[in-house]
Amino acid sequence: LVSREVKPDDSIVRVGNLNIGGAGIHVIAGPCSVESHEQIVSTAHAVKKAGATMLRGGAFKPRTSPYEFQGLKGDGLALLAEARKETGLMVTTEVKDTATLAAVAEHTDILQVGARNMQNFSLLEAVGETRKPVLLKRGISATIKELLMAAEYIVARGNTQVILCERGIRTFENMTRNTLDLNAIPMLKSLTHLPVFVDPSHGIGVRKAVPAMMRAAIAAGADGIIVEVHPDPPRAKSDGFQSLDFAEFEKAMGEVSAIAHAM
Ligand code: PEP
Numbered sequence: 001l002v003s004r005e006v007k008p009d010d011s012i013v014r015v016g017n018l019n020i021g022g023a024g025i026h027v028i029a030g031p032c033s034v035e036s037h038e039q040i041v042s043t044a045h046a047v048k049k050a051g052a053t054m055l056r057g058g059a060f061k062p063r064t065s066p067y068e069f070q071g072l073k074g075d076g077l078a079l080l081a082e083a084r085k086e087t088g089l090m091v092t093t094e095v096k097d098t099a100t101l102a103a104v105a106e107h108t109d110i111l112q113v114g115a116r117n118m119q120n121f122s123l124l125e126a127v128g129e130t131r132k133p134v135l136l137k138r139g140i141s142a143t144i145k146e147l148l149m150a151a152e153y154i155v156a157r158g159n160t161q162v163i164l165c166e167r168g169i170r171t172f173e174n175m176t177r178n179t180l181d182l183n184a185i186p187m188l189k190s191l192t193h194l195p196v197f198v199d200p201s202h203g204i205g206v207r208k209a210v211p212a213m214m215r216a217a218i219a220a221g222a223d224g225i226i227v228e229v230h231p232d233p234p235r236a237k238s239d240g241f242q243s244l245d246f247a248e249f250e251k252a253m254g255e256v257s258a259i260a261h262a263m
């Protein structure tokens with residue numbers, strides 16, 4: 001169902017009044033985790049001013065260690081909804097499991113399925129039963145084919161509103177957090193009609209290097225970017241080492257839109 005052979009023209013995913021896929025690019029920006037009202041609302045205003053059309057922020061966080069910050073959970077969803085109301089930005093947050101799906105779906109415009117859950121088939125099926133747009137992230141060690149098959153699980157249940165997201169894969173390289181697989185962008189664009197996003201933050205995991213990967217993603221043909229932005233990255237409760245501050249984000253957005261316009 002997700003193959004271009006079945007449907008040659010680009011699919012457009014409707015999020016509020018945004019059209020994702022086809023022509024133009026969209027940027028989702030915001031903190032790794034929602035931390036406070038002040039943090040999420042100030043970030044929402046800053047990223048909107050710089051040109052982002054959607055806000056990200058984790059409420060239910062799938063952390064590698066059980067002793068790390070696990071997110072504000074339901075309170076985080078409520079704060080995201082406030083930021084949405086104040087700025088009009090569309091909102092995305094991760095749905096970590098089927099138990100919290102209904103609550104997450106109620107408060108967000110896009111359901112983010114995280115890398116660690118890419119092959120959580122019961123979650124994919126449950127998300128496929130909803131009619132909410134989904135941002136499906138590539139698993140840490142998943143092939144392009146496996147990502148497409150995970151999308152197939154969602155679309156097969158009737159939810160065609162799926163955006164794929166390359167977010168870096170695990171390789172032998174350990175200078176960076178992951179290896180952003182730029183190869184996946186043109187491959188996915190030719191294999192499927194679904195929109196393709198890139199997460200340069202998790203993809204490289206090095207703050208100073210994130211803008212270069214944002215530019216590369218758009219130059220390689222991505223339909224959009226999801227990037228971590230925090231008012232004070234060194235003080236972030238998660239992923240501060242890969243989060244841009246407001247000034248860095250604004251500068252990167254200028255470069256990205258110049259590339260997008262030149263294409
Ligand atoms: C995130 O977006 O903060 C996140 C946890 O991403 P991933 O699932 O790609 O690791």
Ligand code: MN
Pocket residue numbers: 032033202228238239
């Ligand atoms: Mn993160």
